[in-house]
Amino acid sequence: MLIDRLHYALGLDTSGLKSGAMQAHGLLGMLDGKMAALAKGAGILAIGSALAGIGIKATKMAAELDAAMGEVWSITDKTAKQMEKITADILDLSKRIPESAVGLSKAYYQILSAGVTDTAKALNVLEVSSKAATAGLTTTFTVVDAITNILNAYNIESSESARISDELFTAVRDGKVTMEQLAPAIGAVVGTASLAKVELKEVLAAIVAMTLSGYSVDESATSINRFLLSIVDTQDDAKKAAKELGIEWSVAGMQARGFENFIRDLNEKAGDNIEVLQSIVPEIRSFRAAAVIAGTGADAYARSLDNLKNSAGATDQALNKIMDDVAMQWKVEKNRLNAAFTELGQKILPVVKDGLQIINDLFQKVGLA
Secondary structure, three states: OHHHHHHHHHOOOOHHHHHHHHHHHHHHHHHHHHOHHHHHHHOHHHHHHHHHHHHHHHHHHHHHHHHHHHHHHOOOOOOHHHHHHHHHHHHHHHOOOOOOHHHHHHHHHHHHHOOOOOHHHHHHHHHHHHHHHHHOOOOHHHHHHHHHHHHHHHOOOHHHHHHHHHHHHHHHHHOOOOHHHHHHHHHHOHHHHHHOOOOHHHHHHHHHHHHHOOOOHHHHHHHHHHHHHHHHOOOHHHHHHHHOOOOOOOHHHHHHHOHHHHHHHHHHHHOOOHHHHHHHOOOHHHHHHHHHHHHHOHHHHHHHHHHHHOOOOHHHHHHHHHOOOHHHHHHHHHHHHHHHHHHHHHHHHHHHHHHHHHHHHHHHHOOOO
């Protein structure tokens, strides 16, 4: 046997390779037993070629996932055994969601980077995000970025991820916006919204109103952010102009009324008067937001806010509809097949790694390394 000859001739430690080779032989032997009848007709060479192709594909897929999870491992303190379990959980999720295990592992890395390091909590955020991504026709990585930005901005528990997902999806349904557009844009405003004690649903209702008024998602998020900043960092002229209307233009005044009532007051007392609005919010981007959510888009804002208050289950409802699509079902079936290949490759991969180590040792022996 070649492995034994390497051992005796060069004094290399081949025990790992020999053990792995026997395991791989057993795996291929099981496949060979099932295809014995076919082999008689098709020929040993054809079957051997097919098995080799399966082995190569399986090993390649396992290696890709192994590399992605290696990146995850680099930022955790988990043991190898714990990483095996996390990898298996991610692979299992890929069998139910039309996104690859490698794609999900990259999203998982993002979750850990955002500070959700507890395994159970991180996997929950991943699953919630993967469902929202499927329903919203985007990637899990994209939704993870949005949800973790919101979790961190509002300093709330990861268990709120499902609620956040439902609110994001309701905004997508109500506004002129896609999840692909909303997810990155929301990060531009939630930090300021948290400082101003404005709830996520109120921010999303404002984005809906602005997009329905013709503004892009990015323009809407930037304008709403500037509007909130005008309240957080109030100017004396703005305070004076608002006070003449009976409005306390400050975070304390807004908190006393609540953002919804604060906007309603602004709408009732200045919504149709552009000059008065400009005296309170003179900065152009801030004025755009005020002119829409407290003016021309006030009805859309109120309607969307009502929907957001009753958004529970929105993601699952949309997901069920999306998963009725044949194309989505096919992607899931393809993922299940790929998962089977990956699981086979995970059994073969240690053999390959041992073989590469033997080759490296050989090169060092002959002075080529």
